[in-house]
Amino acid sequence: MNDTTYDLSELSNLTPPAPHVPKLPPTVLHTKAIIYSTCTAVYTLFVIVTSVLFVIRTRKDKYRSAKLMLIETTGTVYLCIVSGLSNAFTPHWPCFLNLWGLYLGLSLWLFGFIARTMRLLFQSEFHQAKLHITALDADNSSGDEKPTWDRVLEKNELKSQSQTRRYRFGRFIERFSWDRKRHWFTERNLIRSTMGGIFIIFVYLTFIQIYSPRFTINPPNTRCDIAWEYAPMYVMVFLHIFVVCPLLTYWLSDIHDAYGLRRDLILETVIAAVSYVLFFSVLRLFGHLKAYFGNTLFLFMGLAIIHFVGVVVPLWKTYKKPVDSLTLEDLEDPDEDDQSTDAPNGAPCDRPSRRSAGNESYKLSQAIKRQSYNFMHPPLEPPPPLFESDTLVGFQRGKPESVHNSPVTSVKSRVSLAPPPIGSSGKTLEHKILTSNTLQSSMTTNRWNGFIQLLSNPRRFENFKYYAAACFCTELTLFLEDYQQLKRRVYPLYKLRTSEQSTRSKNALSLPASDNTVARNVMQTTPFPMKLSQLPAVQDRRSTLPVNSPATDNLSAHRPVPSTSTSTKPPPSPGITPALPEPSAALDIIDLPMDQQEVSPPHVTIYETVGPVYLPLQMQYDYSNNNNDNNQVQQRLAIAQSPPVPQHLCPLFYAFYRRYIDPESALALNMPGSYTREVNQNIRNNTFSITMFDEAHKEVLKMLYENVYPRFLKMRRTSRNRPKM
Template sequence: MPPTWRLAIYLSLAVFTFFYLTLTVTFFYIRRHKIDDFKYRPLRLNLLSAIATIMLCVMYCLRTAFYPNDYPCLLIHWPVHIGYCLWSSAIACRALSFVWTARFNLAKLQMNTVYRNNAYEGTVATLRDGKKRAIGGGKMYKLDASDKEEEPLILKRVRKWRHAATDKWLAERIIYPVVAFSIALGLIVQSFSPELGFKRIQTVCPTTAVSSVPITTVIVTFLIVVCPFLCYLLHDIRDAFGLKRELYIAMVCGAAACVGYFVLEEVVTAVREYFGSFMFSWIFFMIWHTISITTPLVRSFKKRETVELKPDASSKYRNFVAVLEDPDLFPLYKECVAACFCTELIVFLEEYQVLKSLVVQAGNSIHQPTPLSPATLKEKKSISFADIPRRAVEPAHSIVQTPCTVSITDTVPDLSKIPISQELYEEYMRFYYMFFDQDSELAINIHGPTLAEAKAIVGAGRFEITMFEKSRHEVFELLYWNTYDVFLRMFGDEITEIKPQSKVFKTLDRWGIVKKNGARSYIV
């Protein structure tokens, strides 16, 4: 019979573990739409990994409470087989889904070159079906998949696996079969292991028993084969939500849990009387659950207002505008936006520059367009954040003399005198379907009234040169509130190296986001 103190402590810990894990998962599900990065946390995969964590952690506490010979081996056998396989497969699927999301957002940076055939050489933009179609009585142009031969190779490859990145597909094709395999493996092992029989319940469960070899092999295979492969897929990805770091922590915790168990079980045996061999595993799984479930849940209760880094918001916004206008900082900012998974917003600004250039061209303005710069990303079979060029001139700054922060209205003196050419009309319609069609992969998430106004103009068959100005303003707001603070934290060092005398650097210096004595100092 185990000591009373150990029974009391570890049974209480088992109850606490069950309620803590269950309640946090329940509230995570209830408040999922309040979590900022929820759409990058596949719900099904999170719930399955949480179920596995509950199963394992409660078993760890009960086994330790009744250690050494009062806890049935059968109640260790099944939680280990099902729990470890379920948890490992759920983490692997989360990593695969995250990798696809990151790659697809990078591939979107090429999409602004997909639908344009040398627009600056006077060539009419490629149309989706090569003909006009009626929408609400008006004749509109719409891009279609007939241009797929012209798409960048990486975009084709990433889109091909879109269906395989959903949590439903991953659960049905990977997790459920793995769990079925673990159940079958458990039944086979149980049928050949006397200590796991139902007739005579055994409580002596040595780790060197033959029954533990199959599941140990599965766990070791995951740690030395699957985890390094997942790390290889994740290593060159940057994200602003800490999801990559979270997945790394998951793999480290899984490995540490297994190593800690075997160390306590076979090496430091004297400690088991006070600190069970499974308790290292309990600690690491609880850390993982707190990071992946509890932390996002707690953040969802905080006010969703952006925290100001200084009292004068207008000055901060002017610094944001300065970043967009700076040819050296803009490439860094594009990398940040890609890390925030809102690439469509930066592509919107670059495509807006295309419209501005054509309007200037049509109005014979003094701002003459320059030849289109090479594509932002060279076509490759794979893509990474390192492929985002950090050169001095970006397309958004080279198309016209005015930067993307200057509107068409402020660039062209008298818009009423601009002749509406077929090319200009087609380019506007291409822009509309690229960013306002909800079926588009580059659809932007703007306020309903602004979206409805643009749809009404197109539906009525009207054409207004200023029809996208409100949308442009909202895109600036979305970028400012959702990415600018992240940009300052991600690239504080690079800003100090590239622009040591800039306003942005001076702001960073006042805020403390600068390199000091070889280390970065943060106050946010």
């Protein structure tokens, strides 16, 4: 028996013969090479440009996971180059380039897609869980140890009585703690996991490149057929088709988001599965087509469609100018017409149900209304009026409760009052910020009016919170609720009273408006940084905001209105810090029932609430409003210049800081760096002021008005305008 030895370069001859491929004329091969090369270069440039613009335009949108999308795009580029050039230069294309291109391209796209889907699933579950967080409590948040999310979410979830729907993915991972899940599903850790999988693939390819004779570099092998070296890639593809795709579709079909991410991911899953099937089957059935294009072209076509859906379309939407086509009908409360549409437990409806369609916003609107119906529309009780002028409505997160059930509203409850008088200028700083152009159309004004009305109505605001959760902005609505708590606790301490004449102040409140002698005496006994003659005229505090519901004040008809006839002089220069006195003692004000305490609506800052009633602050407040000819808001008072926080409220302010401003908090807001540094410095110096969170309040209003409220109107309008069956 003769022993036969082979050189490594000769082992390629042992591979099975390739299937018959018809030979093309040289002119056809040349034309094919030019077409494929040109298309590859153009499309590669297109993918790179659109991906870079996508990352730049969406770098602040954390919900889109732009870095994970960039990993997917890198895989698309790899497959684009390999597919285009291999079809252009067949049969002279080296096989090792196919090996590296297919493995790296598919692995980058597949791992990036799974990571992006898992992050969306967790974000949806996490923001739904945030709705269960109770109101701010200084007693439980003022310690040095930061509470874990297991304590913040899981404990409060047991107390919550809202019928929030548990997603399928949430039920799958509920065995793990929230702190562990937050660590796992951060974008950084998902990228690390993806890179770990890519590193394993890279090690495997290096091993194959060294020891396999089918993928030699010198001399290059050009007879590229199915080989065992592709077995791991085929396993990944089949697992993706028969395990990953059905499982992700099952989980994704249960969640709702306001950006269409769920729709895009499900569409990408279906397209990927179809491209895999074509990759394995078409050329096996139609072998004569292999002379014109290879099977990798089907993978490239599938990922090209996915790139268009996941990158190009969202990028185009960022450049699309929003058209404000809302009418007065769009600003109406759609719940008034839909109260019987989604009756729970299969109860019959008086009105015909709306037609179910594939529109994403319509589905989201209907799903959110089903989730919030149980506590948004209590049985056997008529719905509350659109604006509560004489009734205070208090509600905890997830549990509305009328204040008439208890004589005193709990400190932990969430309240929203009818708009009281808010200042001499009749306009809030937020209103000037968001409607600074005096030539804006009436539609924009109506839209702003509808927004502030929504914030002031507890029932509609509770529904709005679910849309904010669908926009992954739950912390913005939670901020407004907790900020209102701060305002309610601060405002009574800065009323027009002094500790020496509290009795005379109470009597002055019952005098007719024409008799203001007592009020002037009280005003003269209140210390302020300048002489009385330098103070501006204090006008009636009745609001002139363009709100459809008139602002009411139960005590305004009997309150004396202090006024002066002197001219207004400018305040001190910015370099001089006015010596603002301490607020008057709380006395028995804090013991009054909450429905007897005045507080401004949620869109008004503490500065604008306290400014008209706290005389030392009136000078700065009126000057910043009266001398604003160009509707440009003056800079806010520095924290050191603002009235201090009473000692007994400092723990509450510190708890508020720890929840929303501290960068390490999971509810931390995306605030300007200069503001965050200023607040952090004052916290370290133990300096608290009543206006230290006003700038954060303005940013929250702006984000809600520009990002969440338009989607809220669009989805509610889509739900209302669907044709009835």
